[in-house]
Amino acid sequence: MNNDELDLWEVFLRSARGIEHKHVGSLHAANAEHAMESARDVYTRRQEGISIWVVRSKEIHASQSEDSEMLFDPAEDKIYRHPTFYDVSEKLKL
Amino acid sequence: MVKNMEKIGQFERKIAEEEKIEPKDWMPDKYRSSLIRQISQHAHSEVVGQLPEGNWITRAPTLRRKATLLAKVQDEAGHGLYLYSAAETLNTSREEMWDALLDGSAKYASIFNYPTPTWADVGAIGWLVDGAAIVNQISLCRTSFGPYARAMERICREESFHQRQGFEIMQTLAKGSEEQREMAQDALNRWWWPTLMMFGPHDAHSMHSQQSMKWKIKRQSNDELRQQFIDQTVEQADHIGLTIPDEKLKWNEERGHYDFGEIDWGEFERVLMGHGPCNQSRLQARQKAHEKGAWVREALSVYTAKEKRGDFKIMEREAVNE
Numbered sequence: 001m002n003n004d005e006l007d008l009w010e011v012f013l014r015s016a017r018g019i020e021h022k023h024v025g026s027l028h029a030a031n032a033e034h035a036m037e038s039a040r041d042v043y044t045r046r047q048e049g050i051s052i053w054v055v056r057s058k059e060i061h062a063s064q065s066e067d068s069e070m071l072f073d074p075a076e077d078k079i080y081r082h083p084t085f086y087d088v089s090e091k092l093k094l
Numbered sequence: 095m096v097k098n099m100e101k102i103g104q105f106e107r108k109i110a111e112e113e114k115i116e117p118k119d120w121m122p123d124k125y126r127s128s129l130i131r132q133i134s135q136h137a138h139s140e141v142v143g144q145l146p147e148g149n150w151i152t153r154a155p156t157l158r159r160k161a162t163l164l165a166k167v168q169d170e171a172g173h174g175l176y177l178y179s180a181a182e183t184l185n186t187s188r189e190e191m192w193d194a195l196l197d198g199s200a201k202y203a204s205i206f207n208y209p210t211p212t213w214a215d216v217g218a219i220g221w222l223v224d225g226a227a228i229v230n231q232i233s234l235c236r237t238s239f240g241p242y243a244r245a246m247e248r249i250c251r252e253e254s255f256h257q258r259q260g261f262e263i264m265q266t267l268a269k270g271s272e273e274q275r276e277m278a279q280d281a282l283n284r285w286w287w288p289t290l291m292m293f294g295p296h297d298a299h300s301m302h303s304q305q306s307m308k309w310k311i312k313r314q315s316n317d318e319l320r321q322q323f324i325d326q327t328v329e330q331a332d333h334i335g336l337t338i339p340d341e342k343l344k345w346n347e348e349r350g351h352y353d354f355g356e357i358d359w360g361e362f363e364r365v366l367m368g369h370g371p372c373n374q375s376r377l378q379a380r381q382k383a384h385e386k387g388a389w390v391r392e393a394l395s396v397y398t399a400k401e402k403r404g405d406f407k408i409m410e411r412e413a414v415n416e
């Protein structure tokens with residue numbers, strides 16, 4: 001038996017109430033319970049989190065870098081989506 | 095062919111513009127293999143690095159020191175795991191890396207092939223060995239490969255206490271009885287030169303350095319980092335009244351750095367080739383730990399297989415029916 005038989009999991013931590021979960025790293029584990037226990041030992045030794053999410057890496061669907069242009073370039077010329085695009089007096093609370 | 099040139103161009107542009115390379119980006123094979131070698135060696139060093147200090151956990155002089163040492167050794171295990179994970183993003187497996195460590199074909203930092211006969215060695219390791227590792231790792235926070243840089247940042251954050259607790263041990267011994275002071279000095283005498291060797295051969299003789307610097311895997315040269323470590327450590331030794339065992343150590347006003355004596359590169363080579371004082375016992379300890387953990391891995395494997403087959407659900411249903 002080796003680690004390759006253990007699934008790879010991604011670990012997300014919420015560092016404090018009111019803050020979103022953030023990806024912190026990965027680990028190998030047999031199941032969710034095992035992943036949770038390992039995540040606690042590996043990623044929260046200094047009170048880094050108050051909540052843990054673990055998810056099997058193979059369940060994550062990632063965008064491909066070759067698709068980046070298609071996905072993200074269309075937003076580039078839409079500067080009118082930002083407040084600074086609009087010409088209004090600095091004095092007014094707008 | 096044109097496509098390939100384009101990819102290389104893109105890769106080199108990212109490096110030039112200080113953009114990080116991420117696992118799914120195209121990268122030259124040599125970049126990938128250099129990183130796998132460097133990161134896995136780094137991971138092995140963290141894991142083997144637990145052994146010299148682990149030797150003292152049961153004999154730490156106070157409860158405070160014992161709790162500290164336990165936490166530090168546990169951190170080293172964690173650091174090994176961060177680094178193995180970073181290496182795995184390059185399409186190597188945990189098992190491959192692990193096998194290479196256990197069969198002796200992989201390298202780890204030679205410093206861990208030196209023994210820890212006294213309590214002062216625990217102090218010297220924290221102060222000097224972790225101190226040197228931090229100098230190297232702070233530089234590596236700027237490495238071009240994203241997952242490696244992120245692991246380094248986390249490790250640097252956690253390691254600052256490692257060096258401070260080591261220095262505190264040395265400081266306490268240096269202020270203690272004559273015998274304790276001598277013990278601290280003796281540990282410094284034994285660890286100083288091997289610590290300087292941690293930074294690797296002189297730049298002119300370093301096999302992998304040039305290409306690694308070009309690809310920004312390494313950001314500062316071996317000699318540069320070594321000098322930085324020496325410059326910052328001299329003052330620390332003075333502060334606690336210990337003497338660095340190098341007669342040639344002298345401030346050079348013109349260079350703005352300390353001059354120092356020549357490292358015994360013969361010793362460096364011997365330990366690297368497996369003939370240091372503890373090479374064999376370190377490897378044997380790892381192998382033994384792996385064998386002793388076999389039943390845990392087996393139990394996990396059987397449990398996982400049963401879970402996947404749904405055996406536990408059947409058992410639950412039967413329990414309800416009864």
